[in-house]
Amino acid sequence: MKRIIAQARKELTQTFRDRLTLTLALVLPLILLALLGTAISLSVTGVAVVVQDFDRTQLSRDYIDALKASLTFRVVPWPLNRRAEEALTSEQARIVVVIPEHFERDFLRGGQSEAQWLIDAVDANTANTMRGQASSLTNAFSAQHGAGNGSSTGQAAIKAEMRMWYNPGHDSQQFIAPGAFAIVLALFPPLLAALAMSREGEQKTILQVYVSSISAHEFLLGKIAAFFVIAVAEWALALALAMGLFGLRFAGDPTPLLVGTACYLFCSVSFGVMVGAAIPNQASAIQAVAGVQFLLSFLLSGFTFPISNIPAGIRWISALVPARYFIELARDAFVRGSGWTAMWHAPTILALGGMFFFFIAWRKMRHMQM
Amino acid sequence: MKTLIVNIRSWRIWPLFMKELRQITQDKKLIVSLVLPPTLQLIIFGLALNPEVTNLRLGVVDESRTAASREVVSAFVESRSFRVGDYYSSPDELSRAMRAGKLDAGLIVPSDFAKRRDRRETASVQLLLDAVDSNTAGIAQGYAARIIAALNQRLASPSGQESVTLKMEGSSGRRGSIAARIALLYNPGLESTWFIVTGVLGILLVLNGSLIGSASMVKEKELGTVEQLLMTPAQASEIIAAKMGPLCLLLSLDIALALVVGYTVFGVPVRGSLLLLCSAGMLCIFAGIGIGTFVATFSRSQQQAQLMGFFVNPPLSMLSGATTPIEAMPGWMQPLTLLNPIRHFSTIARGIMLKGAGIDVLYPNLLALLCFAVALVWISAWRFRKQLG
Numbered sequence: 239m240k241r242i243i244a245q246a247r248k249e250l251t252q253t254f255r256d257r258l259t260l261t262l263a264l265v266l267p268l269i270l271l272a273l274l275g276t277a278i279s280l281s282v283t284g285v286a287v288v289v290q291d292f293d294r295t296q297l298s299r300d301y302i303d304a305l306k307a308s309l310t311f312r313v314v315p316w317p318l319n320r321r322a323e324e325a326l327t328s329e330q331a332r333i334v335v336v337i338p339e340h341f342e343r344d345f346l347r348g349g350q351s352e353a354q355w356l357i358d359a360v361d362a363n364t365a366n367t368m369r370g371q372a373s374s375l376t377n378a379f380s381a382q383h384g385a386g387n388g389s390s391t392g393q394a395a396i397k398a399e400m401r402m403w404y405n406p407g408h409d410s411q412q413f414i415a416p417g418a419f420a421i422v423l424a425l426f427p428p429l430l431a432a433l434a435m436s437r438e439g440e441q442k443t444i445l446q447v448y449v450s451s452i453s454a455h456e457f458l459l460g461k462i463a464a465f466f467v468i469a470v471a472e473w474a475l476a477l478a479l480a481m482g483l484f485g486l487r488f489a490g491d492p493t494p495l496l497v498g499t500a501c502y503l504f505c506s507v508s509f510g511v512m513v514g515a516a517i518p519n520q521a522s523a524i525q526a527v528a529g530v531q532f533l534l535s536f537l538l539s540g541f542t543f544p545i546s547n548i549p550a551g552i553r554w555i556s557a558l559v560p561a562r563y564f565i566e567l568a569r570d571a572f573v574r575g576s577g578w579t580a581m582w583h584a585p586t587i588l589a590l591g592g593m594f595f596f597f598i599a600w601r602k603m604r605h606m607q608m
Numbered sequence: 609m610k611t612l613i614v615n616i617r618s619w620r621i622w623p624l625f626m627k628e629l630r631q632i633t634q635d636k637k638l639i640v641s642l643v644l645p646p647t648l649q650l651i652i653f654g655l656a657l658n659p660e661v662t663n664l665r666l667g668v669v670d671e672s673r674t675a676a677s678r679e680v681v682s683a684f685v686e687s688r689s690f691r692v693g694d695y696y697s698s699p700d701e702l703s704r705a706m707r708a709g710k711l712d713a714g715l716i717v718p719s720d721f722a723k724r725r726d727r728r729e730t731a732s733v734q735l736l737l738d739a740v741d742s743n744t745a746g747i748a749q750g751y752a753a754r755i756i757a758a759l760n761q762r763l764a765s766p767s768g769q770e771s772v773t774l775k776m777e778g779s780s781g782r783r784g785s786i787a788a789r790i791a792l793l794y795n796p797g798l799e800s801t802w803f804i805v806t807g808v809l810g811i812l813l814v815l816n817g818s819l820i821g822s823a824s825m826v827k828e829k830e831l832g833t834v835e836q837l838l839m840t841p842a843q844a845s846e847i848i849a850a851k852m853g854p855l856c857l858l859l860s861l862d863i864a865l866a867l868v869v870g871y872t873v874f875g876v877p878v879r880g881s882l883l884l885l886c887s888a889g890m891l892c893i894f895a896g897i898g899i900g901t902f903v904a905t906f907s908r909s910q911q912q913a914q915l916m917g918f919f920v921n922p923p924l925s926m927l928s929g930a931t932t933p934i935e936a937m938p939g940w941m942q943p944l945t946l947l948n949p950i951r952h953f954s955t956i957a958r959g960i961m962l963k964g965a966g967i968d969v970l971y972p973n974l975l976a977l978l979c980f981a982v983a984l985v986w987i988s989a990w991r992f993r994k995q996l997g
Contacts, residue, residue, distance in 0.1 A: 270922055277926045279936040280743040327965035329955050352789045359792035360958050362800040363659035364933045369790050370750030376788035400735045410742045521910035537656040547658040573740045580708035
């Protein structure tokens with residue numbers, strides 16, 4: 239035990255001496271969290287719309303006003319003599335709305351007038367949302383101007399009352415920020431641990447460890463303890479930032495998250511130590527950790543899109559990504575708040591994963607020490 | 609003509625260029641790292657970032673238990689956006705299952721549903737959506753609205769004397785209606801991979817360029833061979849140019865690779881000029897290498913350069929609109945993306961590949977990319993010279 243503590247203290251002193259590493263450890267996670275939380279969002283507002291009004295009547299102007307009033311769309315000017323599609327190809331607008339001639343006349347005669355919407359569907363997800371917004375805006379406008387609701391069925395037979403649970407404001411930050419929190423903690427603690435571990439290999443100081451009386455598991459536990467402490471500091475800072483900047487609050491019992499955090503940090507630090515033990519070259523170790531952790535935690539953890547959307551052929555990989563379980567935990571703790579009954583599996587899996595990584599690292603070390 | 613060739617061959621940059629080229633092609637690890645990770649990244653990005661909403665798990669509480677209520681449930685299932693996860697006997701049970709994350713949505717058909725339908729009143733059902741993932745919930749809401757609307761239409765048409773009378777009333781004197789005729793351009797199948805692949809292409813070019821650019825520069829510094837280079841009569845700018853040229857050639861393989869993967873795996877077309885796309889890609893690579901060498905002038909070792917990369921690469925790739933829409937960023941952040949070469953390249957790539965746009969539309973972005981490339985290379989040459997002078 240004493241040797242473990244001594245090893246951990248040595249590791250901490252060494253880390254605090256290196257200024258680049260220290261800023262990397264404490265500042266960069268915050269920057270990345272702020273970036274991920276603010277820049278990665280899917281709820282678009284203020285989409286640029288070019289309107290070409292060939293009708294120029296009261297009704298068409300009202301329609302444009304309805305467009306302007308919605309938060310989703312932002313009408314940008316476009317000369318009538320230029321082809322409207324050019325606004326789409328040059329990405330100056332995402333949507334072109336063409337109001338044809340006789341728009342008002344047809345409406346007043348009781349026929350159906352059509353406003354043509356051209357949507358840039360390169361971004362399929364946004365286009366899908368825009369399509370829904372376009373038809374609901376038009377239906378509302380049509381109803382407001384004293385007509386039957388388009389289908390001319392009169393009173394609808396069935397009405398759906400929809401409720402958005404847990405996140406009634408449709409706030410996508412509530413979804414992204416807990417995930418960003420997990421990704422930051424997936425990247426930096428193992429990075430530091432891998433750096434420290436591979437430095438021993440690169441600078442051959444590991445030989446001193448071999449000849450000392452410290453045993454493999456004590457050495458590894460000392461390293462893990464040191465970087466666990468740093469990781470906890472990162473966690474606390476990141477949590478403070480997430481609460482301050484993104485307004486995250488605990489929705490229910492926070493203990494699953496707290497226990498899960500301990501397991502998750504242990505897991506990711508052990509992963510770093512394992513990589514560092516396997517690759518005695520700092521540059522390659524950084525690349526390995528960053529590549530694996532970033533790709534897996536960013537893409538296969540359900541951070542932006544649901545895991546069930548990933549094709550089955552590679553979906554199983556996401557079951558092996560620790561960040562996935564921590565994201566589940568964090569979303570539950572901050573948004574849904576269902577507590578232990580729903581979440582007991584996550585800390586368990588994380589702890590098992592941590593032990594697995596530790597075991598591999600220990601095998602590697604013991605093997606070398608003999 | 610002959611003198612011209614002799615002239616070009618006698619440029620000092622030539623032997624330097626050949627030396628770099630030989631050095632790079634001998635480095636097997638480098639070549640593998642240029643081919644393997646980008647291919648994998650492109651495929652995983654394309655497969656994993658899929659916003660499509662299908663197979664949502666729907667929990668059903670059917671308090672009515674009639675043919676009419678089953679009709680509603682089957683309308684949801686037929687759409688393939690929803691599948692029935694389980695039936696529950698009370699709303700409480702349903703909400704418990706949702707809380708545990710077992711369901712994405714819940715449908716409650718109240719007990720008076722059939723009665724109201726028989727009386728030709730509007731019968732309501734309740735749909736609960738787990739909005740933790742607000743994007744999916746928003747799209748699911750749209751689907752549900754469309755499902756109900758389609759069901760209403762179907763219910764109205766066979767039985768509907770009412771609707772007929774209403775229609776007649778409508779045509780005699782009352783106002784008509786307004787509909788939105790929506791056309792989805794460039795990607796009518798709403799293939800989400802098209803957006804991702806064209807965006808990730810720019811990220812790959814810039815990030816790989818910067819990674820390799822900084823690595824090859826720092827290696828020279830680390831080994832101390834930089835002094836030897838400086839002993840030669842070549843100037844700093846020539847040394848840098850000779851370093852970048854071969855890297856650029858090599859990285860342009862990535863463009864070809866990405867286009868092939870994009871076409872064969874995801875069916876992403878190239879509707880515009882391939883030549884224009886490749887030249888824009890070269891500019892993008894130049895900008896990437898420029899970023900890499902710039903970072904390299906700040907660091908003494910490989911490991912330091914890589915750690916510095918963490919300060920540069922995430923903002924570059926995230927503030928580019930390559931994988932998420934720019935309109936979703938906060939307003940003050942959106943103009944900042946104009947300073948990002950990846951943003952301009954994704955506009956160009958999407959313009960050429962998907963929209964079939966030409967240089968007449970894309971010239972501002974091409975110009976911006978050119979400016980970045982020149983400025984970055986110039987700044988790093990200047991810093992390099994200052995450090996060694």
